[in-house]
Amino acid sequence: MTGNLPKAFRVGLIGCGRISDIYLKTLAKFTEIDVVACASLDPEESRAKAEQHRIARSCSVEEVISDPSIDCILNLTIPAAHAEITRRALVVGKHVYSEKPFVTDMEEGRELLDLANAKGLKLGNAPDTFLGGRWQTVRRLIDEGAIGRPTGVFAHVGTHGTERHHPNPDFYYKPGGGPLLDLGPYYLTAMIFCLGPVARVAGMANRAFDRRLIENGPRNGEWVDVGVDTHSLSLLEFEAGAIGSMTMSFDIWDSETPRFEIYGETGVISIPDPDPVHGANDFHGPVWLRTRETSRWSHQPRPAGRDDWHEVENRHGFNQNSRGLGLLDLAYAVRDDRPVRASGDLSFHVFEVMDAIARAPVHGLYQTIESSCPIPDLLPENFPESEGFAPVEAEHAL
Known part of the structure; x- marks a missing residue:
């Protein structure tokens, strides 16, 4: 999905644990992101999260993934579930932004990158603190x-x-x-x-x-x-x-x-x-x-x-906890058909580095890293205003 964004980039949240609160608070500040549904293995947890953050629907994981009106899945599940949820979302044509780590297995990571590329979908992944x-x-x-x-x-x-x-x-x-x-x-x-x-x-x-x-x-x-x-x-x-x-x-x-x-x-x-x-x-x-x-x-x-x-003088924005900024950048990347800064390629490279560090004591002191990745561009100093959208007025933000 590329080209013009809808009035709001419609996001479905899967995983309603503690980390979801800061994501939802950040995303509520921007008109182009609309978190329209949330799901958790614990229905009570997702219902409470929906009420707390004024999310329209609390439903099952399958309902969020299969909803054709949702553009992107925000995957905040535990690490062991990241790959499965991301794969299921990509299969039905949705972009995905996930918490770290990208995956817990190298082969799963390669398969997800290949699947996203084959379908022309964007993959984003935390951490996005480097955008602060x-x-x-x-x-x-x-x-x-x-x-x-x-x-x-x-x-x-x-x-x-x-x-x-x-x-x-x-x-x-x-x-x-x-x-x-x-x-x-x-x-x-x-x-x-x-x-x-x-x-x-x-x-x-x-x-x-x-x-x-x-x-x-x-x-x-x-x-x-x-x-x-x-x-x-x-x-x-x-x-x-x-x-x-x-x-x-x-x-x-x-x-x-x-x-x-x-x-x-x-x-x-x-x-x-x-x-x-x-x-x-x-940040x-x-x-x-x-x-x-x-x-x-x-x-x-x-x-x-x-x-x-x-x-040193800091001339850049987002000098507060802004988790979810990477998802906002992904929305612009979809609109403009450009690379995501907090990308799947970057996160897979980071995971391979960590996997190699963990392998080194067993398989040999030095491990060669096979993957590489583009170096993300700096954000414009007036992002996101420079991209053509304005943040929600402070009194209207959650």
């Missing part, structure tokens, strides 16, 4: 030569799991979960957005616990079995020549290390505190720069204790 103002600022700095040729990247996220804040953390500790698949997509997507595709990787992993104790909600005190590694270390080599390292962990009680940094010939870009609450999920936050000519890029005086570091 913070990460757009980082990419702009690189494109403008602020640090010269990028030579390296570093990401470290140390948390102590999801059972402290998530009432049903089971799927994080089953195949398809774990810190690499849960947190890795945010940082790998940002790396690829800034540095291009990955050529080869190495990895090691272990786990600290065979069981985790839920510490909140109605299941407080219940134990969850751990079936995946929960501490992952990796090395990455990018097609353009940069190299990097990444730590993703559910086994770290605390750390002074967490940050995301990109190193270049003439400078460093630093994203402080990239943790799952304040960094990976955030906004400070971007620090240190170069031989830092003052050229700065809009603030140097902070105390950070000699020669400056916070």
